[in-house]
Amino acid sequence: MTLSYPGGPLTGHLRLTGSKSIANRALLIRALTPGGFEIDGLAAADDTVRLQQLLESDEEVLDCGPAGTTYRFLTGYLCRRRGTQILTGSARMKERPIGILVDALRSLGADIEYAEKEGYPPLRIGYSALDRSDRVSIAADTSSQYISSLLMLAPTLPTGLKLTLEGEIVSLPYIKMTLALMQHFGVHHHWEGQTIVINPQYYQARSFTVEADWSAASYYYSLAALAESADLKIDGLFAESLQGDAVVQQLYEEFGVTTTFTETGVRLQKAAGTPPPPLFEHNFVECPDIAQTLMGTCAGLGVQGLYSGLQTLFIKETDRVKAMKTELAKVGVSLYKIPPHMTEKTGVRYFAQEGRADFAGGTPRFATYHDHRMAMALAPLALLHPVEVEHPEVVNKSYPDFYRDLQTIGLTTKEA
Helix, strand or coil, rough: CEEEEEEECEEEEEEEEECCHHHHHHHHHHCCCCCCCCCEEECCCCHHHHHHHHHHHCCCEEECCCCHHHHHHHHHHHCCCCCCCECCCCCHHHHHCHHHHHHHCCCCCCCCCCCCCCCCCCCEECCCCCCCCCCEEECCCHHHHHHHHHHHHHHHHCEEEEEEEEEECCCHHHHHHHHHHHHCCCCCCCEEEEEECCCCCCCCCCEEECCCCCHHHHHHHHHHHHHEEEEEEEECCCCCCCCCHHHHHHHHHHHHCCCCCCCCCCEEECCCCCCCCCCCHHHHHCCCHHHHHHHHHHHHHHCCEEEHHHHHHHHHCCCCHHHHHHHHHHCEEEEECCCHCCCCCCCCCCCEEECCCCCCCCCCCCCCCHHHHHHHHHHHHHCCCCCCCCCCHHHCCCCCCCCCHHHHHCCCEECC
């Protein structure tokens, strides 16, 4: 698909899709709630649709495809479902480690076996009371989805759960999101240092509406930053959000994009002639899903980038750092790891980005690596020059209306 923009101020009004992260947690909690409850605003994202179908399925083999959140949430949930299921996924899913979560569940008494390669999907999961212990420790810098899978299961366990997070906690907003949603449905918790304590209790059925997705909003912030001037209205976003990616509104202030909250969402504005910053520096440890978006913005504006907190990006749908390095190089922008000896005092792993997107070679053809965020993070560069996106359908994973919404604000799309 080729994306392009005729030029001029960027204006428009749209309503965003619901948050996949919130929707998936609400679906899992509903499955654990006696009697269930209604959920409004469920995203049409492939991951959410797939999770809903698998939770309702009585098939012996459950295929999560490329959906990592779905796989990890179901790994915990199936331990409490009667019978034995094979939980599998796509070829890429079988390359994504699951051993940390499996070890934690086994320590509680889970009946889980690796059906193929040790430490990786697929899994054979049988029912267990999970009453061997009420304590488990897990590395705090591991995927928050492992931690959330355990947390949502915790109140259903015979003696509850004391979950200790060892080391530096990454993706804390996603853990807080899970706990806040559990609280909404009547499940209480408390912290004892880095241990989350959840006693045995029941989820309480309550109707629920999914808020719009701030990570999806990040692409419009990028578009606004790259535009000569911008005035966009986006419905469904609110100031009081459970999502860590809501920080995007503060980050883009550095690029001259202001956010005003309205009764229905937000208004993004950028005045003509606003200069970009010479340097953008950020630690993405609490908002890794918007890192690629900022990389794309910095590339388009020629802003030097200095990034840290990217460790969880290496085990996503693809190695996102490596993929962005490859694709940005197509327009003359370099992304590279700063040598360890230059940061040995801090122990922090930094990546630097330099250069401004150069389209002298014609229309770049960006690969997407089966990764929805690759497509959406690079699409805003179309404001500067036509770009081609391979396998554009990958956006269906989280935001199937992405290209339709781009057309709403004036971009043009042409099928290859």
